[in-house]
Amino acid sequence: MRFIDEYRDREAALRYARLIAKITTRPWTIMEVCGGQTHAIVRFGIDELLPPGVTLVHGPGCPVCVTPVELIDKAIAIASMPGVIFCSFGDMLRVPGTRGDLFSVKARGGDVRIVYSPLDAVQLAARNPDREVVFFAVGFETTAPANALAVLQAHQMGLKNFSMLVAHVLVPLAMEAILQSPNNRVQGFLAAGHVCTVMGYREYEPIAKKYRVPIVVTGFEPLDLLQGLYMCIRQLEEGRYEVENQYTRSVRRQGNEAAQQHIREVFEIVPRKWRGIGELPQSGLGLRAPYRAYDAERKFGVVAHTAEEASECIAGEVLQGAKKPTECPAFGTRCTPEHPLGAPMVSSEGACAAYYRYRRFTEKQVSTP
Amino acid sequence: MCLAVPGKIVAILDEDPLTRRGKVDFGGIQKEVNLAFVPEARVGDYVMVHVGIAISVVDEAEAHRVFEYLQQIDELEELNPPEAP
Numbered sequence: 001m002r003f004i005d006e007y008r009d010r011e012a013a014l015r016y017a018r019l020i021a022k023i024t025t026r027p028w029t030i031m032e033v034c035g036g037q038t039h040a041i042v043r044f045g046i047d048e049l050l051p052p053g054v055t056l057v058h059g060p061g062c063p064v065c066v067t068p069v070e071l072i073d074k075a076i077a078i079a080s081m082p083g084v085i086f087c088s089f090g091d092m093l094r095v096p097g098t099r100g101d102l103f104s105v106k107a108r109g110g111d112v113r114i115v116y117s118p119l120d121a122v123q124l125a126a127r128n129p130d131r132e133v134v135f136f137a138v139g140f141e142t143t144a145p146a147n148a149l150a151v152l153q154a155h156q157m158g159l160k161n162f163s164m165l166v167a168h169v170l171v172p173l174a175m176e177a178i179l180q181s182p183n184n185r186v187q188g189f190l191a192a193g194h195v196c197t198v199m200g201y202r203e204y205e206p207i208a209k210k211y212r213v214p215i216v217v218t219g220f221e222p223l224d225l226l227q228g229l230y231m232c233i234r235q236l237e238e239g240r241y242e243v244e245n246q247y248t249r250s251v252r253r254q255g256n257e258a259a260q261q262h263i264r265e266v267f268e269i270v271p272r273k274w275r276g277i278g279e280l281p282q283s284g285l286g287l288r289a290p291y292r293a294y295d296a297e298r299k300f301g302v303v304a305h306t307a308e309e310a311s312e313c314i315a316g317e318v319l320q321g322a323k324k325p326t327e328c329p330a331f332g333t334r335c336t337p338e339h340p341l342g343a344p345m346v347s348s349e350g351a352c353a354a355y356y357r358y359r360r361f362t363e364k365q366v367s368t369p
Numbered sequence: 370m371c372l373a374v375p376g377k378i379v380a381i382l383d384e385d386p387l388t389r390r391g392k393v394d395f396g397g398i399q400k401e402v403n404l405a406f407v408p409e410a411r412v413g414d415y416v417m418v419h420v421g422i423a424i425s426v427v428d429e430a431e432a433h434r435v436f437e438y439l440q441q442i443d444e445l446e447e448l449n450p451p452e453a454p
Contacts, residue, residue, distance in 0.1 A: 002375065002396060003375040003415060003427055003432055004375065004396075006436075007435065012436065012439055015439060015443060016439060019439075019442055019443065019446060022446055034371055035370070035371075036370075036371050036372050061371065062370065063370045063371075064370060089370065089420075091370065116420065116421060117403075117420045117421030117422065118420065119403060119421055119422070120421070138370070139370055139371075140370070140371055142370070142371040142373070142419055142424065143370065143371070143419065143420060145406055145422060145424065146403075146419065146420045146421065146422045149387065149403065149405060149406075149422065152387055153387055153388065156387060192371060194371045194372075194373045194417070194419060194424065195371060197373070197417060197424050197425045198424055220372075223435050223439075224435065227435050227438060227439070230442070246435075248428065248431035248434055249427050249428050249429075249431040249432040249434075250373075250417050250424075250425045250427060250428075251425075252425075256406055256407075256424055256425055258405070258406045258407075258408060259406040259424060262405075262406070347370070348370075349370055349371075
């Protein structure tokens, strides 16, 4: 068993699809929270296996997509400073700020580098003591332990030339914001399997209860998604609203406690602005006081910078499941992965990028019901 | 971003808490992975790896549940044919 191919078995997938059709008596709208799940759903055509009344809407679980434009502007400002090596995950480089993106900084001679892990940025700082190394720490709870570890390693090594531009966001608050929206149409959630691998799923239990919405912690392979959908639809049909765990091979109720302990050591909960959604209280992570020396915003004096989002991009509605990417008039025409108007068209987890990559020749423009 | 890939630990290279590292095999490709957050992981275990850091040990017994669950509900549905509309 390699824990990948087995979960892509066509016959088992079709059996799950038949079982879902059998138990479904009414239309249901379910949101998969994580952009990785969105891509798997669109790539493998999971949504096309479902009964016509079951609609999947795509959630805000794309950190690149929800990073506000002012943080992109801050990244661009820092990356343009002499002596800085600016490190980021590859996805962030083409996300448009107010003017330009990180790629354009690189094109102008800035030292912008794509790294695989924040720990690589720490190593880079150790090897380049005469340069300032800045890591763009975007991500959800899944990535928070890695970023906490990078800070702790830099601290242990006594590095003075390492810092982070922190853009961390937290999932449960975003789910609640969606449920509280007057336009909400989500009746059940597939929760993000790797976020829950780190955090567990205790914090979802009050949400399920308060909003009477089933939440199924779900993995990323086709059979995971189909089983998660089966479990969620079954709850909906039976009028239950519980937190269930489909992804038991990786997720425990209490999560990864060693990882959580390190997150708490380095980060504290702060309000954070989400692109297209606005500021949500207690929805992000920032560095705690003992680690403020690693805060790039303070170090490079860009704390006060603000920016307004201005474009025809409907990312906010797409990220909250109110609209599908194909309902955007700019989709595939004025907005493409090469020339994106917004982040969901850039990121490997963005819903618009998934539709562009797998559906642009088959999907007709859908009209809003 | 929240992608995590399963791989098998083939060697432990460093036991220091913050830098605990191992060599992990991803279907033939081997990479060094930080194991600080899976202190219980041993050689031979599968771990879920996200941005170079293991975030969980794969529970092999649970890994089969997706198939067992399918088998069970399939049998259950056979026993309870849907009512005629």
